[in-house]
Amino acid sequence: MSVSARNLLPCLVLAGGLLSAGCSSDEGSTGASRSAVVANYSANLYRAYSDSADDAQAFQADITAFLADPTDATLATARDSWLASREHYMLTEGARFYDGPIDGTKENYEALLNSWPLDEAFIDYASKDGVVNEDVGIVNMPELLKDITAEGLAKLNGSDDEPENVSVGYHAVEFLLWGQALKDVGPGERPATDYALDGPSKNPDRRADYLKVAVEGIISDLSAVRDAWKPSASYRVEFEKGANQTKTLTNIFTGLAKFSKGELGSQRIGAAYESKHRHDQHDCFSSETLVDYERDAVGIQAMYLGNYRDNDGPGLDELVKAADPALDADLKKKLQASIDAIKDIPKPFEDAIAGDDDSPGRKKIQAALTALSEQGDAFGAAAHAIGLTIQVDPEE
């Protein structure tokens, strides 16, 4: 039978459904069962979100200490703590893009937690071209919000019913700790005295309230996502149900592929590479962008392998290996290659994106982009190998 290109598309569309309907055996003769892989994936994810929420609690303690005594030393501790508190969350990001608890509910916790860039002047004073405007932002406009509370912020944010909520989350806190990054290279230089009641800046008490409320928001949002992955939670029960196995595995691969190629590659690295604009990077206030990107890539690899911290459970790799060992080996190689490529980019990121395309930094970034793009495609091929159809850069 010859298959014309014209008829190829419906075949591909049909393939996933048919296989799940029993047109193919469920799994290879060796390796882990699909249900074990799915169960391990969600158990790891639940642990990672639990750790993230715990990290945020620990971070909150350092914020409390900083606000009680705002000095250069306590600010430095709070900043270090912010960076540390994001590690486990970054490892979860491969679980996006399939309408799961992190980004598939009405609240869109991902947007609440990790939106960037930020509307700085909506939050606090801002300067441009050396001119500081101390009268802008919710911090400096008590007439807009008398008491800075979570409800008040939500209301003000939502007052125009825009879907974006750019004044809360990790990056709002980052801004409140580091301030605007006004130099070409390096972090913002917000002084600790911004929070000192007798300091030179206006509204230190309101700024402190804002910081407190924003951190509380992170804890509460992370807790909500964590709870949706609890073993007894309805989302997780459905996710792990045998009848949903094809859909669940398709989701898992879709998340990993799209996060690799579309988000981490195209959006977080590619857009900044194109614009050469330092503020298109993920952590422009703290200048710690490359730490995030490496954690993201490590998280993707760990999800494929079924690993999280000390747990090395049955991973997606075992399913792929049983179907096509060469493809599995290739994907593993690519996952490591993209981590290595990101590590290879000279820090800080804003320096690396500058210059012409032959500059060492930009060449390294281009290499990371290529690696992530190939990794995304390899996830597509791996999914196909185990009878799934995912939609990353589909070929005929």
Next chain:
Amino acid sequence: MRRIGLIFCSMVALLGCSGGASPGSALPPADPKSGGAATTLDDTSQAYGNSIRKLSDEQAGQFSLGHSVFSRAWVTAPATTDNLDGLGPLFNARACASCHSKDGRSAPFNDSGALLGMLFRLSIPGVAENGGPNPDPVYGDQLRPFGILGVPGDGTPRVSYEEQPGSYGDGTAYSLQKPSYTIEGWNYGEPSAELMISPRTGPSVIGLGLLEAVPEDEILEGVHGEADENGVVGAPNYVWDAEKQATVLGRFGWKANQPSTMQQTAGAFLGDIGITSSLFRKGTCSATMTACNAATSGADPDFELSDQSWQSVGFYMRSLAVPARRAVDDQLALQGEQLFSKFGCASCHRTTLHTGLADAEALSNQTIHPYTDLLLHDMGPDLADGRPDYQANGNQWRTPPLWGLGLLQKVNQHSFMLHDARARGFAEAILWHGGEGAKARENFRLAEASERDALLKFLESL
């Protein structure tokens, strides 16, 4: 991946699992590639967000940046994100993606009745210098309900609906919701007594590069000198092209009032988000809007949207692929496709067009199925906005493309259709048709339930 696809197909054939294998009279499978080579297989909630294939590295970079600019919220100036500052001071939305959520169409209002994915065009009688609508002296040509901190928005739009009962030919009842719009609290004084308001929802942005690449001659082939047997005329809109400084054929927008994706983009940045560009450098605060005029501009140095961002968003919109048609061998859907022509729907919703050369390989020389003729049609008094827009009169609307619309519910969690999103799904959208669409509507309304179901099944497969 081609190899893998072939393996699947042969497996499907070997196992005898392919559907729709009824004998003899079975209708042949439809062409799934609604967008030709610019078709994507994605049928998830992200179905509208895929790039066309075969992009060069440079184009892939443009797509990345374009997606980034399209998705991100603009912020108040001054901000260190100075490539993204300059929001407003008056605006309708903070991001392209506010109204075109997931590259689709946001719901018009949220659950509490506040504005989400709609805008309101304004004008007063007369014609502007470029032949377009004559703006209100204070409020301009578009309502901006929001302002940055300290700048009041123009006013708050509200909608209320009244149910209008009706029935199909077989007596089955239906109800249509008829909208009424009011603007509460004009913050800069009463507008002109003759103000005309046209509510419009943001359409999905898939396949625009294909539509832009359809040669003008092929579009004009759809123009009938006088009404055909279905009462269909079809008229082109001719609109001002600010780049070419000339009047040209309009293609985009609910009234075909935009000539190109680039102008549509720059126009939406200005009107919707308050972002100036090299094409539209002047902001939208009128002289009497003190706080608006006093607000800091994000201009860098003359305008807010860099040419690179503008070009990238333009390319992004041109290179979003069209979702493949699904259920291509479903006999009911195929019967519905035949009825689509028989009822007269295809007179305006042209099933097949062709593209010429475009700036990306997958867009060039393709046979496509957009289900639009890109022309204006009188849709009758019930849908009329009563507001002229270049050559379009107050009764005319451009035939909207139907490709990908079957995935609207999945992508945007609603099925609101028509220019102001009043229709709750395909059936209501058809039942609202009047004027040149009246005959096709009656053919649908009076058809047997099984035929109506077949037609809807076809539309759901797009």
